[in-house]
Amino acid sequence: MLRYIVRRLAQLVGVTVVLSMLLFFWLRSLPGGPVNAMLGERATPDQKARLEAVLGLDQPLHIQYVAYVGRILRGEFGNSSAVLPGADAMDIFLARFPATIELSLVAVTIAIIAAIPLGYIAARRHGSILDNATIVGSLVGIAVPVFFTAFLLKYWFAVKYGWLPVSGRQANLGCTRITKFFILDGLMTREFDCAASALKHLILPSIALATIPFAVIFRITRASVLDVVSEDYVRTAEAKGLTNRVIRSRHILRNAMLPVLTIIGLQVGSLLAGAILTETVFNYPGIGEALVSSFRGRDYAVLQILILMAAVVFVLVNLIVDVLYAVVDPRVRTR
Amino acid sequence: MSDSPKPTNPNPTNPIARYREARKERIDSLAQLSARDRVAVGAGAGGPGSDWTPSPDEVSVTESGTIEEKPGVSLWRSAWLRLRRNPVFLLGLTITIIFVLVAIFAPWIAPKDPVTGYLIDQVRRQTNPVPGPQPGFPLGGDHLGRDLLSRLIVGSRQTLIVGVLATFGGFIGGLILGTLAGALGGWVDSLVMRLVDVMLSIPSLVLALSIGAVASRPSQWTLIIAIAVVQVPIFARLLRGSLLAQRSSDHVLAAQALGIKRGPIIFRHMLPNAMGPVIVQATLALAVAIIDAAALSFIGLGDPDQRTPEWGAMLGQAQTYIYDHPHLAYYPAICIIVVALGFTLMGESLREALDPKTRR
Numbered sequence: 227m228l229r230y231i232v233r234r235l236a237q238l239v240g241v242t243v244v245l246s247m248l249l250f251f252w253l254r255s256l257p258g259g260p261v262n263a264m265l266g267e268r269a270t271p272d273q274k275a276r277l278e279a280v281l282g283l284d285q286p287l288h289i290q291y292v293a294y295v296g297r298i299l300r301g302e303f304g305n306s307s308a309v310l311p312g313a314d315a316m317d318i319f320l321a322r323f324p325a326t327i328e329l330s331l332v333a334v335t336i337a338i339i340a341a342i343p344l345g346y347i348a349a350r351r352h353g354s355i356l357d358n359a360t361i362v363g364s365l366v367g368i369a370v371p372v373f374f375t376a377f378l379l380k381y382w383f384a385v386k387y388g389w390l391p392v393s394g395r396q397a398n399l400g401c402t403r404i405t406k407f408f409i410l411d412g413l414m415t416r417e418f419d420c421a422a423s424a425l426k427h428l429i430l431p432s433i434a435l436a437t438i439p440f441a442v443i444f445r446i447t448r449a450s451v452l453d454v455v456s457e458d459y460v461r462t463a464e465a466k467g468l469t470n471r472v473i474r475s476r477h478i479l480r481n482a483m484l485p486v487l488t489i490i491g492l493q494v495g496s497l498l499a500g501a502i503l504t505e506t507v508f509n510y511p512g513i514g515e516a517l518v519s520s521f522r523g524r525d526y527a528v529l530q531i532l533i534l535m536a537a538v539v540f541v542l543v544n545l546i547v548d549v550l551y552a553v554v555d556p557r558v559r560t561r
Numbered sequence: 562m563s564d565s566p567k568p569t570n571p572n573p574t575n576p577i578a579r580y581r582e583a584r585k586e587r588i589d590s591l592a593q594l595s596a597r598d599r600v601a602v603g604a605g606a607g608g609p610g611s612d613w614t615p616s617p618d619e620v621s622v623t624e625s626g627t628i629e630e631k632p633g634v635s636l637w638r639s640a641w642l643r644l645r646r647n648p649v650f651l652l653g654l655t656i657t658i659i660f661v662l663v664a665i666f667a668p669w670i671a672p673k674d675p676v677t678g679y680l681i682d683q684v685r686r687q688t689n690p691v692p693g694p695q696p697g698f699p700l701g702g703d704h705l706g707r708d709l710l711s712r713l714i715v716g717s718r719q720t721l722i723v724g725v726l727a728t729f730g731g732f733i734g735g736l737i738l739g740t741l742a743g744a745l746g747g748w749v750d751s752l753v754m755r756l757v758d759v760m761l762s763i764p765s766l767v768l769a770l771s772i773g774a775v776a777s778r779p780s781q782w783t784l785i786i787a788i789a790v791v792q793v794p795i796f797a798r799l800l801r802g803s804l805l806a807q808r809s810s811d812h813v814l815a816a817q818a819l820g821i822k823r824g825p826i827i828f829r830h831m832l833p834n835a836m837g838p839v840i841v842q843a844t845l846a847l848a849v850a851i852i853d854a855a856a857l858s859f860i861g862l863g864d865p866d867q868r869t870p871e872w873g874a875m876l877g878q879a880q881t882y883i884y885d886h887p888h889l890a891y892y893p894a895i896c897i898i899v900v901a902l903g904f905t906l907m908g909e910s911l912r913e914a915l916d917p918k919t920r921r
Contacts, residue, residue, distance in 0.1 A: 244759045255775050365909065369902035371852050373859050374876065374894040381887045499766035506860055507880070518860045521770050533771050537763045544762075 230552050234545055245537050249530065250294050256526055303531045308523025309516055315527040318516060319535060324406040325395055326505070326512035330497050332428050333435035334490065341440045342486070345447025346479070352452060360444065367441045372500045376434035376507035383430055390430050393509035397423045431508045438500045439493040446489045450482040457481070484551065491547025495540050640914040650910035656903025663714060664721035671711035676868045681706035691886040700892060703875075704882065712870035713892055719871045720900065723785055723854045728846045730789030732839070735796020742797065743804025744827045754801070757794040765791040766856065773862040781864045784857055788850050799842055803835035837915055844908030848901045855897050872897050
């Protein structure tokens with residue numbers, strides 16, 4: 227088990243090293259080069275020359291790379307030029323990240339709650355109208371862009387009927403901040419109106435975002451349950467006269483959940499991609515919205531940290547999922 | 562081993578028959594045909610195929626006949642026979658054909674010029690930002706008084722160009738990386754696959770955005786390159802997997818035994834076999850490329866020149882008018898959905914038809 231984790235960690239190191247190299251060359255290939263990227267395009271030539279000397283851009287490439295990695299490890303990405311002019315890029319990331327985590331967690335929860343039972347039912351009634359309807363639905367679902375789902379939700383529930391807020395993350399209530407997770411903060415400080423407001427702002431974006439993992443989790447659950455149902459141990463369990471509930475939870479779902487677990491982990495990437503679009507539609511101040519505004523404003527300091535972190539988080543979550551997988555299924559470890 | 566390149570497809574003891582998919586077996590027989598050709602021509606009279614040593618001219622004659630016939634009756638023909646009666650596939654095909662035709666002939670189909678602001682006189686920034694439907698303008702105008710219907714029709718062109726070029730670019734990139742990895746193996750394989758892993762580990766839109774950031778001025782080409790790069794790792798994995806699976810296949814071993822060089826083996830024997838899954842993947846990738854292109858234009862990565870109509874960009878602009886004119890978003894969105902659905906339906910049913918495991 228330990229060996230397995232170590233092996234996966236070694237792979238992680240490899241991926242991170244290649245990633246840092248790519249990012250290094252990416253930064254050099256930006257219009258204006260790394261100096262503009264760090265100072266923003268409005269910097270004076272004097273400032274630029276000074277920074278160039280400080281960064282040692284006259285040094286050979288490999289030394290520059292080492293210095294670059296050092297800066298990354300110290301969390302020095304430079305100052306924002308457009309998203310929040312003057313602010314440290316790292317701080318912007320740290321302020322925005324909890325918002326996206328909150329959004330993604332709620333979205334994944336919604337997706338799991340809806341998709342696993344539906345997938346199970348579709349598989350148990352294989353070939354029924356319900357089953358076919360859900361298959362058609364998932365095909366159509368692939369074709370509907372998430373930003374249009376978000377747009378529709380926003381128009382009908384926020385703009386037209388005004389049931390839910392149109393944009394933002396929380397109403398201006400003067401709430402106390404502890405963790406930057408607004409719902410959690412509200413509960414911890416007992417400012418329940420704060421928590422409720424944060425939750426209200428989350429409903430529409432998270433439903434829009436949930437459509438992405440929903441389709442995938444549903445499909446995998448259905449396929450995986452279909453596989454498991456025809457196994458011998460399920461027939462044995464039925465022959466033993468076990469109740470449906472026991473068969474369902476102990477024999478079918480427990481085995482069928484393994485691939486589902488992996489696929490949930492693999493959704494992190496597409497969740498982030500979805501978050502970019504949903505957050506943009508709802509003006510939700512997470513890292514997705516920051517990515518778009520840093521891209522639009524050519525704010526390379528912020529863009530750089532967001533790209534790096536997006537990849538690192540993705541790889542880390544996959545590692546955690548793999549390890550979890552090995553914990554749940556002993557067969558994986560020996561592979 | 563020397564008689565393995567024989568065109569004995571129905572032979573059940575053929576090790577390839579044990580292969581997971583009959584698809585492979587069928588396409589392999591096609592590669593074996595070309596392998597046989599190379600035997601006769603390359604090895605000449607001293608060819609090892611003792612059972613059949615036709616003269617070179619005979620080979621070229623029969624070869625041209627067989628090459629056209631054999632795959633015809635086998636894989637694609639049988640797939641087509643099933644697809645012909647599959648309503649899902651036909652629906653996808655119809656949508657795709659109509660879309661491609663509209664895109665090609667867009668300037669002649671569009672009733673009005675998509676750039677001229679015919680209804681600009683009716684646009685009042687405060688009271689009436691978007692002219693409504695009226696005679697000659699069935700869908701009304703946009704915020705600059707241009708004919709919405711014409712812009713939708715001409716916009717299909719942009720979608721087709723970006724989708725096809727991006728998928729093609731992704732295929733070429735994946736072809737190069739996947740062939741390098743699958744054919745050379747060893748450290749090249751590890752290096753390329755690590756690179757592919759990293760590319761896969763960056764969420765697609767983030768990757769596309771970072772590529773877009775490198776361009777000093779966004780354009781249609783930024784969009785195409787960004788989406789192509791996102792597709793590269795998918796094609797690379799697919800081709801590498803296919804090449805690895807074929808490495809110990811009989812037709813490759815036979816070709817090697819006959820002294821054929823590595824290059825021709827890869828390009829004439831292995832890659833053609835990998836094309837079936839690649840075509841299916843390309844159809845599905847087109848749907849993804851169209852949606853991704855729309856998403857990227859939506860957040861402003863596309864051509865900043867707003868005269869060229871583009872569905873994603875139209876949707877993005879429609880956000881400004883969500884309060885009173887949501888229909889501005891509905892029309893381009895419906896176009897995107899229908900076209901993406903067409904390619905998805907076609908790709909999925911194609912995959913099902915070519916994959917015997919899902920045959921019902």
